[in-house]
Amino acid sequence: MTGTVKVGRVLSSGIDWQIVQTNERGRALLMRGATLQRWFDTGLLTEDVCVEVRYGTSAWHAVVSGAGSTLAKLDRSPAPNDKSEALAFASSIRETRKLDTTTSLQNGLYVERLSRVLPTYEADADADDDLVLGSWLTGGLRVSVTPMAKMQNLLSWLPAEGVADVVRTAGLTPVGMVAVTTPGQNTPSGALRNQDGGSEGRFRLPGRSTLEEFFNDHVVDVVQNRQHYEALGIGNPAAIILEGPPGCGKTVAVERLVAFLGWPQFGVEANSIGSPYIHETGRKVAQLFQAAIDAAPSVVVIDEMDAFLAARGSGESGQHRVEEVAEFLRIIPSAIKAGVMIIGMTNRLDAIDPAILRRGRFDHVIKVDFANGAEMLDLLSSLLDGVPLADDVRLDSYAERLAGRPLSDTAFVVREGARLAAKARRNEVDRESLEAALKTLPPIGEVKNRVGFL
Structure with a gap:
């Protein structure tokens, strides 16, 4: 009990907090521990808006909300x-x-x-x-x-x-x-x-020259010169799958393409459409694609598509899997026709249902592997554009040493090298700072403890 407010069932919970139903058809947020202290420290909460709640020997703070307040x-x-x-x-x-x-x-x-x-x-x-x-x-x-x-x-x-x-x-x-x-x-x-118009010029994707060329040929040129393509029977860009190991830059590439186009993006993810109930996942898939169709031209990104579109009959998920795949098979062609660009990403192409991979659904499957030396040099040049560099820095040397690594490692080396140079009160990023940053990276394939947030 909290005075005259009776706490009911838990509606949501996390580390050091719970949202519970109350007897007034309202809700209460129960809080304690490090999370509560962070809210107090930042001023997001103050003691005067909270009441104290006790469960036996456990002390909590609570914020009580009426039925008319979310x-x-x-x-x-x-x-x-x-x-x-x-x-x-x-x-x-x-x-x-x-x-x-x-x-x-x-x-x-x-x-x-x-x-x-x-x-x-x-x-x-x-x-x-x-x-x-x-x-x-x-x-x-x-x-x-x-x-x-x-x-x-x-x-x-x-x-x-x-x-x-x-x-x-x-x-x-x-x-x-x-x-x-x-x-x-x-x-x-x-x-x-x-506003009239849209994206102009050439799409740039530093560090991914092959993928940059593909996107410009098969997406950007179609969008920017629509009348020419429509005259020859090409309406909208075909659906695309980017296939490759984690950390090779698939997500970043898609984000930059969507930003370049300026289209609304809809994401198919486990937390947005997943459901333990038969029919519910299929309904959510249809709802999301309909929203994308209504907003067309738009982009639907299917991340980790093997989680939703694994082969039917694999014995892993029964009726759920059959219905999910069937809904995607039904809606993908109509969404493309309506002006929705669909991009899937996976590192397990072999696990995807063969019907999904047929032409007319996903016409293109592009292998995205780790960047080579030339691509890394392009990325380094882009990341350091406008940053003062010392004469002793040879970017081609660092590009060769970073080849085969996730692009995020390269971005980290540049940021960390710049930070170390600034800490030493230097006016430019020098070789010593970049070498120190490079040494903090673990060998390829090895996980190393990090300093700071994950």
């Missing part, structure tokens, strides 16, 4: 019903950022009563605020609010200017929409429309 983990929070609810959440992001400017709010706890989104400090939380806001507004779809050109298609209940208001309230800048001027008027009418 208290939920973001991935279990209901989507907003109107603009006022959307603005309340956006305000919570803004108020949280006044106290904690860096911690990702992905998987955070939305406490509407306090106008806070409390970070849960989960190791895999890395989404920026634009993605957190977009996911919450759309009820869990992994889509950013910027660029905004297609967000309105997903939020039919909220006018375009309302979407812009919500984005601004969160402390973000609306991107990708401009004011429409009514003919005969000198001032904007207040409505918003999509």
Whole structure:
């Protein structure tokens, strides 16, 4: 008991916190330990908004929320019903950022009563605020609010200017929409429309020359010269699979391509469509693809696609597997026709159902391996562009030594080398700093203890 408030069933839980039902049809957030202390230290919580709760000898703090105020983990929070609810959440992001400017709010706890989104400090939380806001507004779809050109298609209940208001309230800048001027008027009418045009120029992917050339030929050129392709019967880019070992840069390549195109992105992941119930996963797949079709041109990224599209009849998952694969087989061709670009990623191509790999679904399977010396030199040159370099630094030497490693290792060496040079109060990145950074990397294939966050 907490005074007259009776604690009921647990709705969500994590390290040092629980959200529970209360007898007033409301909810309470129970907290203790290191997580609570971090919230106190940053000022996200204060003692005066908490009450003390005791279970035997265990002491907890609690924030109690009424039935009309949202208290939920973001991935279990209901989507907003109107603009006022959307603005309340956006305000919570803004108020949280006044106290904690860096911690990702992905998987955070939305406490509407306090106008806070409390970070849960989960190791895999890395989404920026634009993605957190977009996911919450759309009820869990992994889509950013910027660029905004297609967000309105997903939020039919909220006018375009309302979407812009919500984005601004969160402390973000609306991107990708401009004011429409009514003919005969000198001032904007207040409505918003999509900007004309799209990506221009050549797509660059430093360190991945083969993949860069493929994307430019099979995606970018089709998009930028659509009329020429349509005249010869080519409507939209075909679906693509990137296949290769972990750490070879598949995810980064896709993220940069999507950013270059400026299209909304939808992610097929275990936490977004997975369900223990037969039919539920298939329903979520259909819902996600329909949202992507409504927002077209858009991109659907299927990460670790072998987890969803493994061969049927393997005996591993029964009816669940058959239905999931069947739903993908049904919807992929229609989504491509509607203007959705589909990119799958896997390191187990042999495990994927053969029907998925047939032409007409995924036309291209591209092997993405670790970068060679020439590709590493291109990446190093890009990462160090504009950074003062000492005369004793030979990038070709470092490129050969980093060849065969994950691209993230190269980015780390550049960052760490620059940090060490700055720490030594040097005015340029020198050989000594880069050598020291390189020595912190473990041999290829070996895992080494890290300093700092994972």
